[in-house]
Structure formats: C-alpha cells, structure tokens
Ligand SMILES: Nc1ncnc2c1ncn2[C@@H]1O[C@H](COP(=O)(O)OP(=O)(O)OP(=O)(O)O)[C@@H](O)[C@H]1O
C-alpha cells in the first residue's frame with residue numbers, strides 16, 4: 588500500500604492570517620512550506636499593488652505555479668519524509684480548490700495524495716482592522732471587498748477535506764496555530 592502525503596492548504600481572504608500561521612507552523616513542525624504569495628507572476632503583483640482585483644485569468648498561472656511547486660516538493664521525499672506539506676493560497680473559488688485537488692503523479696510514485704483545505708474564517712470587520720494595520724505588503728485593505736465578493740466559502744458537507752477554523756477578535760496567533768496543529772497532527 589502507498590504512503591499518503593497530506594497537503595494542507597491554508598486558505599481564506601486577504602488578512603485572514605494564512606502567511607502568519609503557515610510560517611509559524613512550518614517552523615515549529617519542520618514541515619515544507621509553499622508560500623503562495625511568492626508565486627504570483629509580476630503582473631499580478633502590479634495589479635494588486637494598484638488596487639485592482641485579480642480575475643480568473645490572472646489567477647490561472649499562479650495556481651499552476653503552486654501546483655508545480657507542490658509536485659517539486661513531492662518529488663523530493665527527503666524534504667517531506669512522507670508527512671505533510673503546508674501551502675498558503677487564498678483558494679477563494681470552488682474551481683480553484685478542485686484544480687489544486689487534482690495532482691497527478693507518475694505511476695511509479697510511491698505516495699498517494701490527500702489534499703486538505705484549512706479555511707481561516709474571519710469577519711470583514713476584523714480583517715479590515717488587521718489590513719489597515721499591516722505594513723509593507725502589496726495587498727491593501729481596498730481589495731478586501733472584492734475578496735469577499737469572489738469568495739465561495741467551502742462547505743464541509745459538500746466538499747471533501749475541508750477544515751474550518753473560525754477566527755475571532757480575541758484569538759491570538761498561538762491559539763489559532765494550536766487549533767490547526769490539533770487537526771493536522
Ligand atoms: N491571530 C492574529 N491576531 C492578530 N493579528 C494577526 C493574527 N494573525 C495575523 N495577524 C496579522 O494580520 C495581518 C494579516 O495576516 P497575514 O498577512 O498573515 O494574512 P494573509 O491571509 O496571509 O493575507 P494575504 O492574503 O493578503 O497575504 C498581519 O499584519 C498579521 O500580523
């Protein structure tokens with residue numbers, strides 16, 4: 588029987604904390620980490636910096652790069668040791684999630700893949716507050732409205748591999764990280 592690799596994609600709109608918690612968990616657990624923000628083609632960064640929301644055609648090459656990076660990591664078993672891989676990606680729409688779910692590996696690959704989406708669910712008010720305070724990031728608060736408009740919330744009953752983490756005003760980074768660690772370990 589093949590060993591499973593678990594891919595944990597931390598998803599949600601801008602400001603939900605994907606990069607913050609993804610980084611810290613990967614450091615703590617020694618898990619390989621693919622930061623989706625780093626894989627945008629430069630026209631996407633320029634668009635977001637200019638306050639213009641991305642559309643499906645902008646996101647296509649970005650999602651492709653994320654999938655390619657995942658395949659690269661999977662192809663080096665010494666990096667994941669057959670365990671988990673963490674990814675950050677907003678994955679706002681069902682079709683993006685379905686695209687990321689389908690990772691075809693070579694026949695001779697000794698692993699099977701299970702893709703999970705960990706949805707950081709926060710209110711617009713809370714994320715607005717965070718983005719107003721966030722410095723040194725191309726994605727500004729003016730894009731939050733369009734992020735919520737594009738979001739197709741994952742539903743645990745209708746989609747496979749969905750984990751929802753509700754984030755409230757008082758939830759510290761460590762509390763959120765502990766919740767995620769509890770479900771991925
Ligand atoms: N639990 C938390 N409590 C308070 N602030 C937080 C918490 N988690 C993240 N933050 C802060 O909120 C801001 C947004 O977090 P982060 O950049 O990780 O979000 P993101 O989902 O990766 O956003 P984007 O998609 O725009 O890259 C950051 O300034 C971060 O320090």
Ligand SMILES: O=C(O)[C@H](O)[C@@H](O)[C@H](O)[C@H](O)CO
Pocket residue numbers: 599600601602623624635641646677678679726734
């Ligand atoms: O899908 C999108 O519209 C974008 O990718 C944003 O959701 C991300 O948060 C971006 O990576 C900015 O940090």
